[in-house]
Each structure stands twice: as structure tokens, then as C-alpha cells.
Amino acid sequence: MLDNKIIEWRHYLHTIPxxxxxxxxxxxxxxxxxxxxxxxxxxxxxxxGMVGILKRGTSDKSIALRADFDAIAVTEKNGFDYDSKHRGMMHGCGHDGHSAMLLGAAYQLSQQANFDGTVYFVFQPAEEQGTGAKAMIDDGLFTRWKIDSIYAMHNMPGIEIGSFLISPSSIMASENHFKIEVLASGGHAAMPHLGSDPVLAACNIVSTLQSIITRNLDAIHEPAVLSVTDINTNGGANVIPTVVTLTGDTRCFSDDTQAYIKTAMERVVAGVTSAAGLGYNYEFSNCVLSTVNSSDKSDIAVRVAKKVVGENKVNDKCKPYCTSEDFSFMQREVPSCYILVGNGSKGEKGGVALHLPNYDFNDQLLMIGVNFWVELVRDQLAI
Ligand SMILES: [Zn+2]
Ligand SMILES: [Zn+2]
Known part of the structure; x- marks a missing residue:
């Protein structure tokens, strides 16, 4: 039985994160x-990474299905007989399940002749560090092959098993990191007037940065998060530092908002440091773009999901999540849809959140995923 084979593959992949x-x-x-x-x-x-290619018939139509296969640096605490055998590494995001589902679909489609066109099975590395999709693109994913559209699926704990969450547009945020250095001459803690102090200015920057989110952006149409996550100085209890370094992360849902935040942050940093007579360095780097679905591809995904799991298990207006996904880079190349599917309700099997040491991909999801992929191919490459 295919079900058992796929479970076996998934469990094997789980042992070798x-x-x-x-x-x-x-x-x-x-x-x-x-x-x-x-x-x-x-x-x-x-x-x-790799691409599997399966062609049937004579049509030049094509579709790509993407699964990620990397793991995370977490020590597993499940106690299954298929627990990770690689110390300090674990399939804590279910990419073992995504790969097993896509392998299952590849197997099923390889046994069938009832579609006309080419299916590309895209197995992607390094999703967790946000660089695998780009590496595949740089190696010619969309230039070596004529890919009409691409779809990806990710499990979501806390959502009923097999329920599909599909958005017609934004589904995940961009991820951007920043580093701000506030530069001063430092001094003696007892005589700050004889030097200059970067700490007070850095604290003002931390609070004023939040005004970009709450005062400058449209609360409904341009939601964003900005978190200063680390404050570091080279001072001591009685030594005013010469440098305060602020690092952090900001997320939003469009390239325009991302560009705005980048510029607005520098305005705040330049303004606050200038008022205090201090210098600064500012770096802003985009790690992952926002994940935005093509509305026509999301319509297709909704139609197919309804066929596979029924009308009432498909949410076709899924609200976006503030997490990020490097599938977004592939989305800038061809029309696409990123689909979320429930791994199990909270408190039930599959309900443990992603990246926790006792997370596990729900095997009941495997055949649902396989059926979705196979139906999607039949729908898009119909004879
Ligand atoms: Zn993850
Ligand atoms: Zn993941």
C-alpha cells in the first residue's frame, strides 16, 4: 500500500535530519x-537541491510542485523509534513530511498516463535559513526549464488535520534584519557633560522606531512588526560607552512597505543621533521577501483542495501569518500559490507548534497531501 510506503519514507527521513x-x-x-x-x-x-522531471503527452504546459527538505538545529524530545539519529538536529518543521508527500505524488503520477504536459518536482534545500530557493533560482530553476507556475505546501499545527488555508494574496511576511550603531565619545559616568553618551540616544531610537509602525503606516493595509532584539554596549558600570549596537528584525507584507520602513528607520536614526550630536552606522538587509500568492493560482488551489477534502475544510480567505518563507523568491519568477494545511488541532495529534522539540509531522496528512498534488496536476495538465 502506498500509504505505508510513504509513512516509511517519512519516518526514515525523520531519522536523518x-x-x-x-x-x-x-x-x-x-x-x-x-x-x-x-x-x-x-x-x-x-x-x-534537485528537480525531478516527468513528461507525458505532447503539450508544452507545465507545473512545478515544491517541497523543502532541510531540518533545524533542535534536539528532539519525542521518544519515537524514528527519532532523529543526528545529534542536535531535528525535522522540527515537518519538511520530512513535505518531501514524503511530494515523493508519494511523484510515485503516483509516474504510474499514470492521464495528464498531458510536464511536472517538475522541486526538492529544495535550506528553507530554514532562507537561502535555498534563491540558490535554486541562481542555478537556473526558471531558465533551464519552462515552468508555467509553481505551488508549495506547508503543514500548520493548531489547525484541524487536513483543513486547507489558502490566501488569494499575502500569506507570509518579509523578513528583514537591521543593525544600528550609535557612536559617541563616551566618558566618565559621573561627568557625562565632559563626553557624549550613546545610551540615552539609543534608548530614544528604540522607542521612536515604533512610531514608524504605529504613526506612519496604514494600520489596516500596511501591517508591520519591528522588534529591537539586542542592545549591546562597550561601556561599564562607571564608563559611558563609545558605541551602542542595536540589532533587530522587522516584518511586513509588501515590497513597498519594506522599502518605506528601511528609509524611515534611517530617518529616525539620523534624526535622533543628530539631535544628540552623535554619529551612527545603519545596515538594513532583506533576508526573505513577502510571500504573496497569485489570485488565479490560489483559485485553482482552492478548487482542487475542495475536491480533495470537501467544501467546508477549505478556508479560501486565510489571513496572513507574520512568519516568513523563502518560496517568496520563486513567487517573483512565475505565478504561484503557497498553501497551508492543518497538521492537527491544538491538544490533539499534530497540534504541537513548529520548531518545538516535541513537534511531529502528522502521518495522517501524508495521503491528503499526495491526493492534493495529484489532483492539482490532473486539473492543470488535463488531457
Ligand atoms: Zn521552520
Ligand atoms: Zn518549514
Whole structure:
């Protein structure tokens, strides 16, 4: 039975979690399976990434299905017989399940002739560090192959098993990191008037940065989060420092808002330091873009999901999450849809949150995922 085989694959992948770009055992396993199914495999697309290619008929239509396969640096505390055998690493985000589902779909489609066109099975490394999708793109994912559209699926604990959450537009935020250095001459804590103090200015910057979110952005249409997560100085109890370093993270849902926040942050930093007669350095880097679905592809995903799990298990107006996904880089290349699917309600099997040491992908989701992928291909590459 396919169900049992897929569970076996998932459990095996669960025992060998590997961190981004080091997924050699994982990618060997996936590539061997695809070859066993008679699917052409092109490896080393984004270092450990690969593309499986399955063509039927004569149509030049195509569709790509993407699964991520990297793990996270967490020590597993589940106690299953298939617990991680790699110390300090764990499939704590369910990417073992995503890969097993896509392998299951590859197997099923390899046994069928009832579609016309090409299916690309995209197995992506290093999603957790946000660099795997880009590495695959840089290695020609969208130039070597003519990919019409791409879809990805991620499990979501706390949501009823097999319930689909699909957004017609934004589904996840961009992730941006910043580093601000406030530069002063420092001095003696007892005689601050003889030097200059970066601490007071840095504290003002921390509070004033929040005004960008609450005073400058449209609360409904441009939601954003800004968190200063680390404050570091080179001072001591009686020594006023010469440098205060503020680091942090900001998230939002469009490229325009992201560009605005980047500029507005520098305005605040320049303004506050100038008022205090101090200098500054400012760095803002985008790690991951916002994940925004194409509305026509989300309509397709909704239609297929309803067919697979029924009308009332599909939320077609899913509100966005503030987490981030590097599938967003693939979304800038071709029309796409990123789909969330329930891993189990809170307190039930599969309900433990992502990235916790006792998280586990719910095996009941495997065949639902397989059926969704197969139906999507049949729908898009109909004869
Ligand atoms: Zn994750
Ligand atoms: Zn994940």
C-alpha cells in the first residue's frame, strides 16, 4: 500500500535530519526514489537541491510542485523509534513530511498516463535559513526549464488535520534584519557633560522606531512588526560607552512597505543621533521577501483542495501569518500559490507548534497531501 510506503519514507527521513545545504543523505534518498519511479532527476540545483522531471503527452504546459527538505538545529524530545539519529538536529518543521508527500505524488503520477504536459518536482534545500530557493533560482530553476507556475505546501499545527488555508494574496511576511550603531565619545559616568553618551540616544531610537509602525503606516493595509532584539554596549558600570549596537528584525507584507520602513528607520536614526550630536552606522538587509500568492493560482488551489477534502475544510480567505518563507523568491519568477494545511488541532495529534522539540509531522496528512498534488496536476495538465 502506498500509504505505508510513504509513512516509511517519512519516518526514515525523520531519522536523518540535516541542516541547510548539508542535506546529502536526504537528497540521495529522494533522488534514488525518483529514479526508481523512472523519473529523470537533475541534481545540484542549489547545491543539494534537485528537480525531478516527468513528461507525458505532447503539450508544452507545465507545473512545478515544491517541497523543502532541510531540518533545524533542535534536539528532539519525542521518544519515537524514528527519532532523529543526528545529534542536535531535528525535522522540527515537518519538511520530512513535505518531501514524503511530494515523493508519494511523484510515485503516483509516474504510474499514470492521464495528464498531458510536464511536472517538475522541486526538492529544495535550506528553507530554514532562507537561502535555498534563491540558490535554486541562481542555478537556473526558471531558465533551464519552462515552468508555467509553481505551488508549495506547508503543514500548520493548531489547525484541524487536513483543513486547507489558502490566501488569494499575502500569506507570509518579509523578513528583514537591521543593525544600528550609535557612536559617541563616551566618558566618565559621573561627568557625562565632559563626553557624549550613546545610551540615552539609543534608548530614544528604540522607542521612536515604533512610531514608524504605529504613526506612519496604514494600520489596516500596511501591517508591520519591528522588534529591537539586542542592545549591546562597550561601556561599564562607571564608563559611558563609545558605541551602542542595536540589532533587530522587522516584518511586513509588501515590497513597498519594506522599502518605506528601511528609509524611515534611517530617518529616525539620523534624526535622533543628530539631535544628540552623535554619529551612527545603519545596515538594513532583506533576508526573505513577502510571500504573496497569485489570485488565479490560489483559485485553482482552492478548487482542487475542495475536491480533495470537501467544501467546508477549505478556508479560501486565510489571513496572513507574520512568519516568513523563502518560496517568496520563486513567487517573483512565475505565478504561484503557497498553501497551508492543518497538521492537527491544538491538544490533539499534530497540534504541537513548529520548531518545538516535541513537534511531529502528522502521518495522517501524508495521503491528503499526495491526493492534493495529484489532483492539482490532473486539473492543470488535463488531457
Ligand atoms: Zn521552520
Ligand atoms: Zn518549514
Amino acid at each position: 540535516e541542516i541547510g545545504f548539508e542535506e546529502t543523505m536526504t537528497s540521495d534518498f529522494i533522488a534514488n526514489k525518483l529514479e526508481e519511479f523512472g523519473i529523470e532527476v537533475c541534481r545540484n540545483i542549489g547545491k543539494t
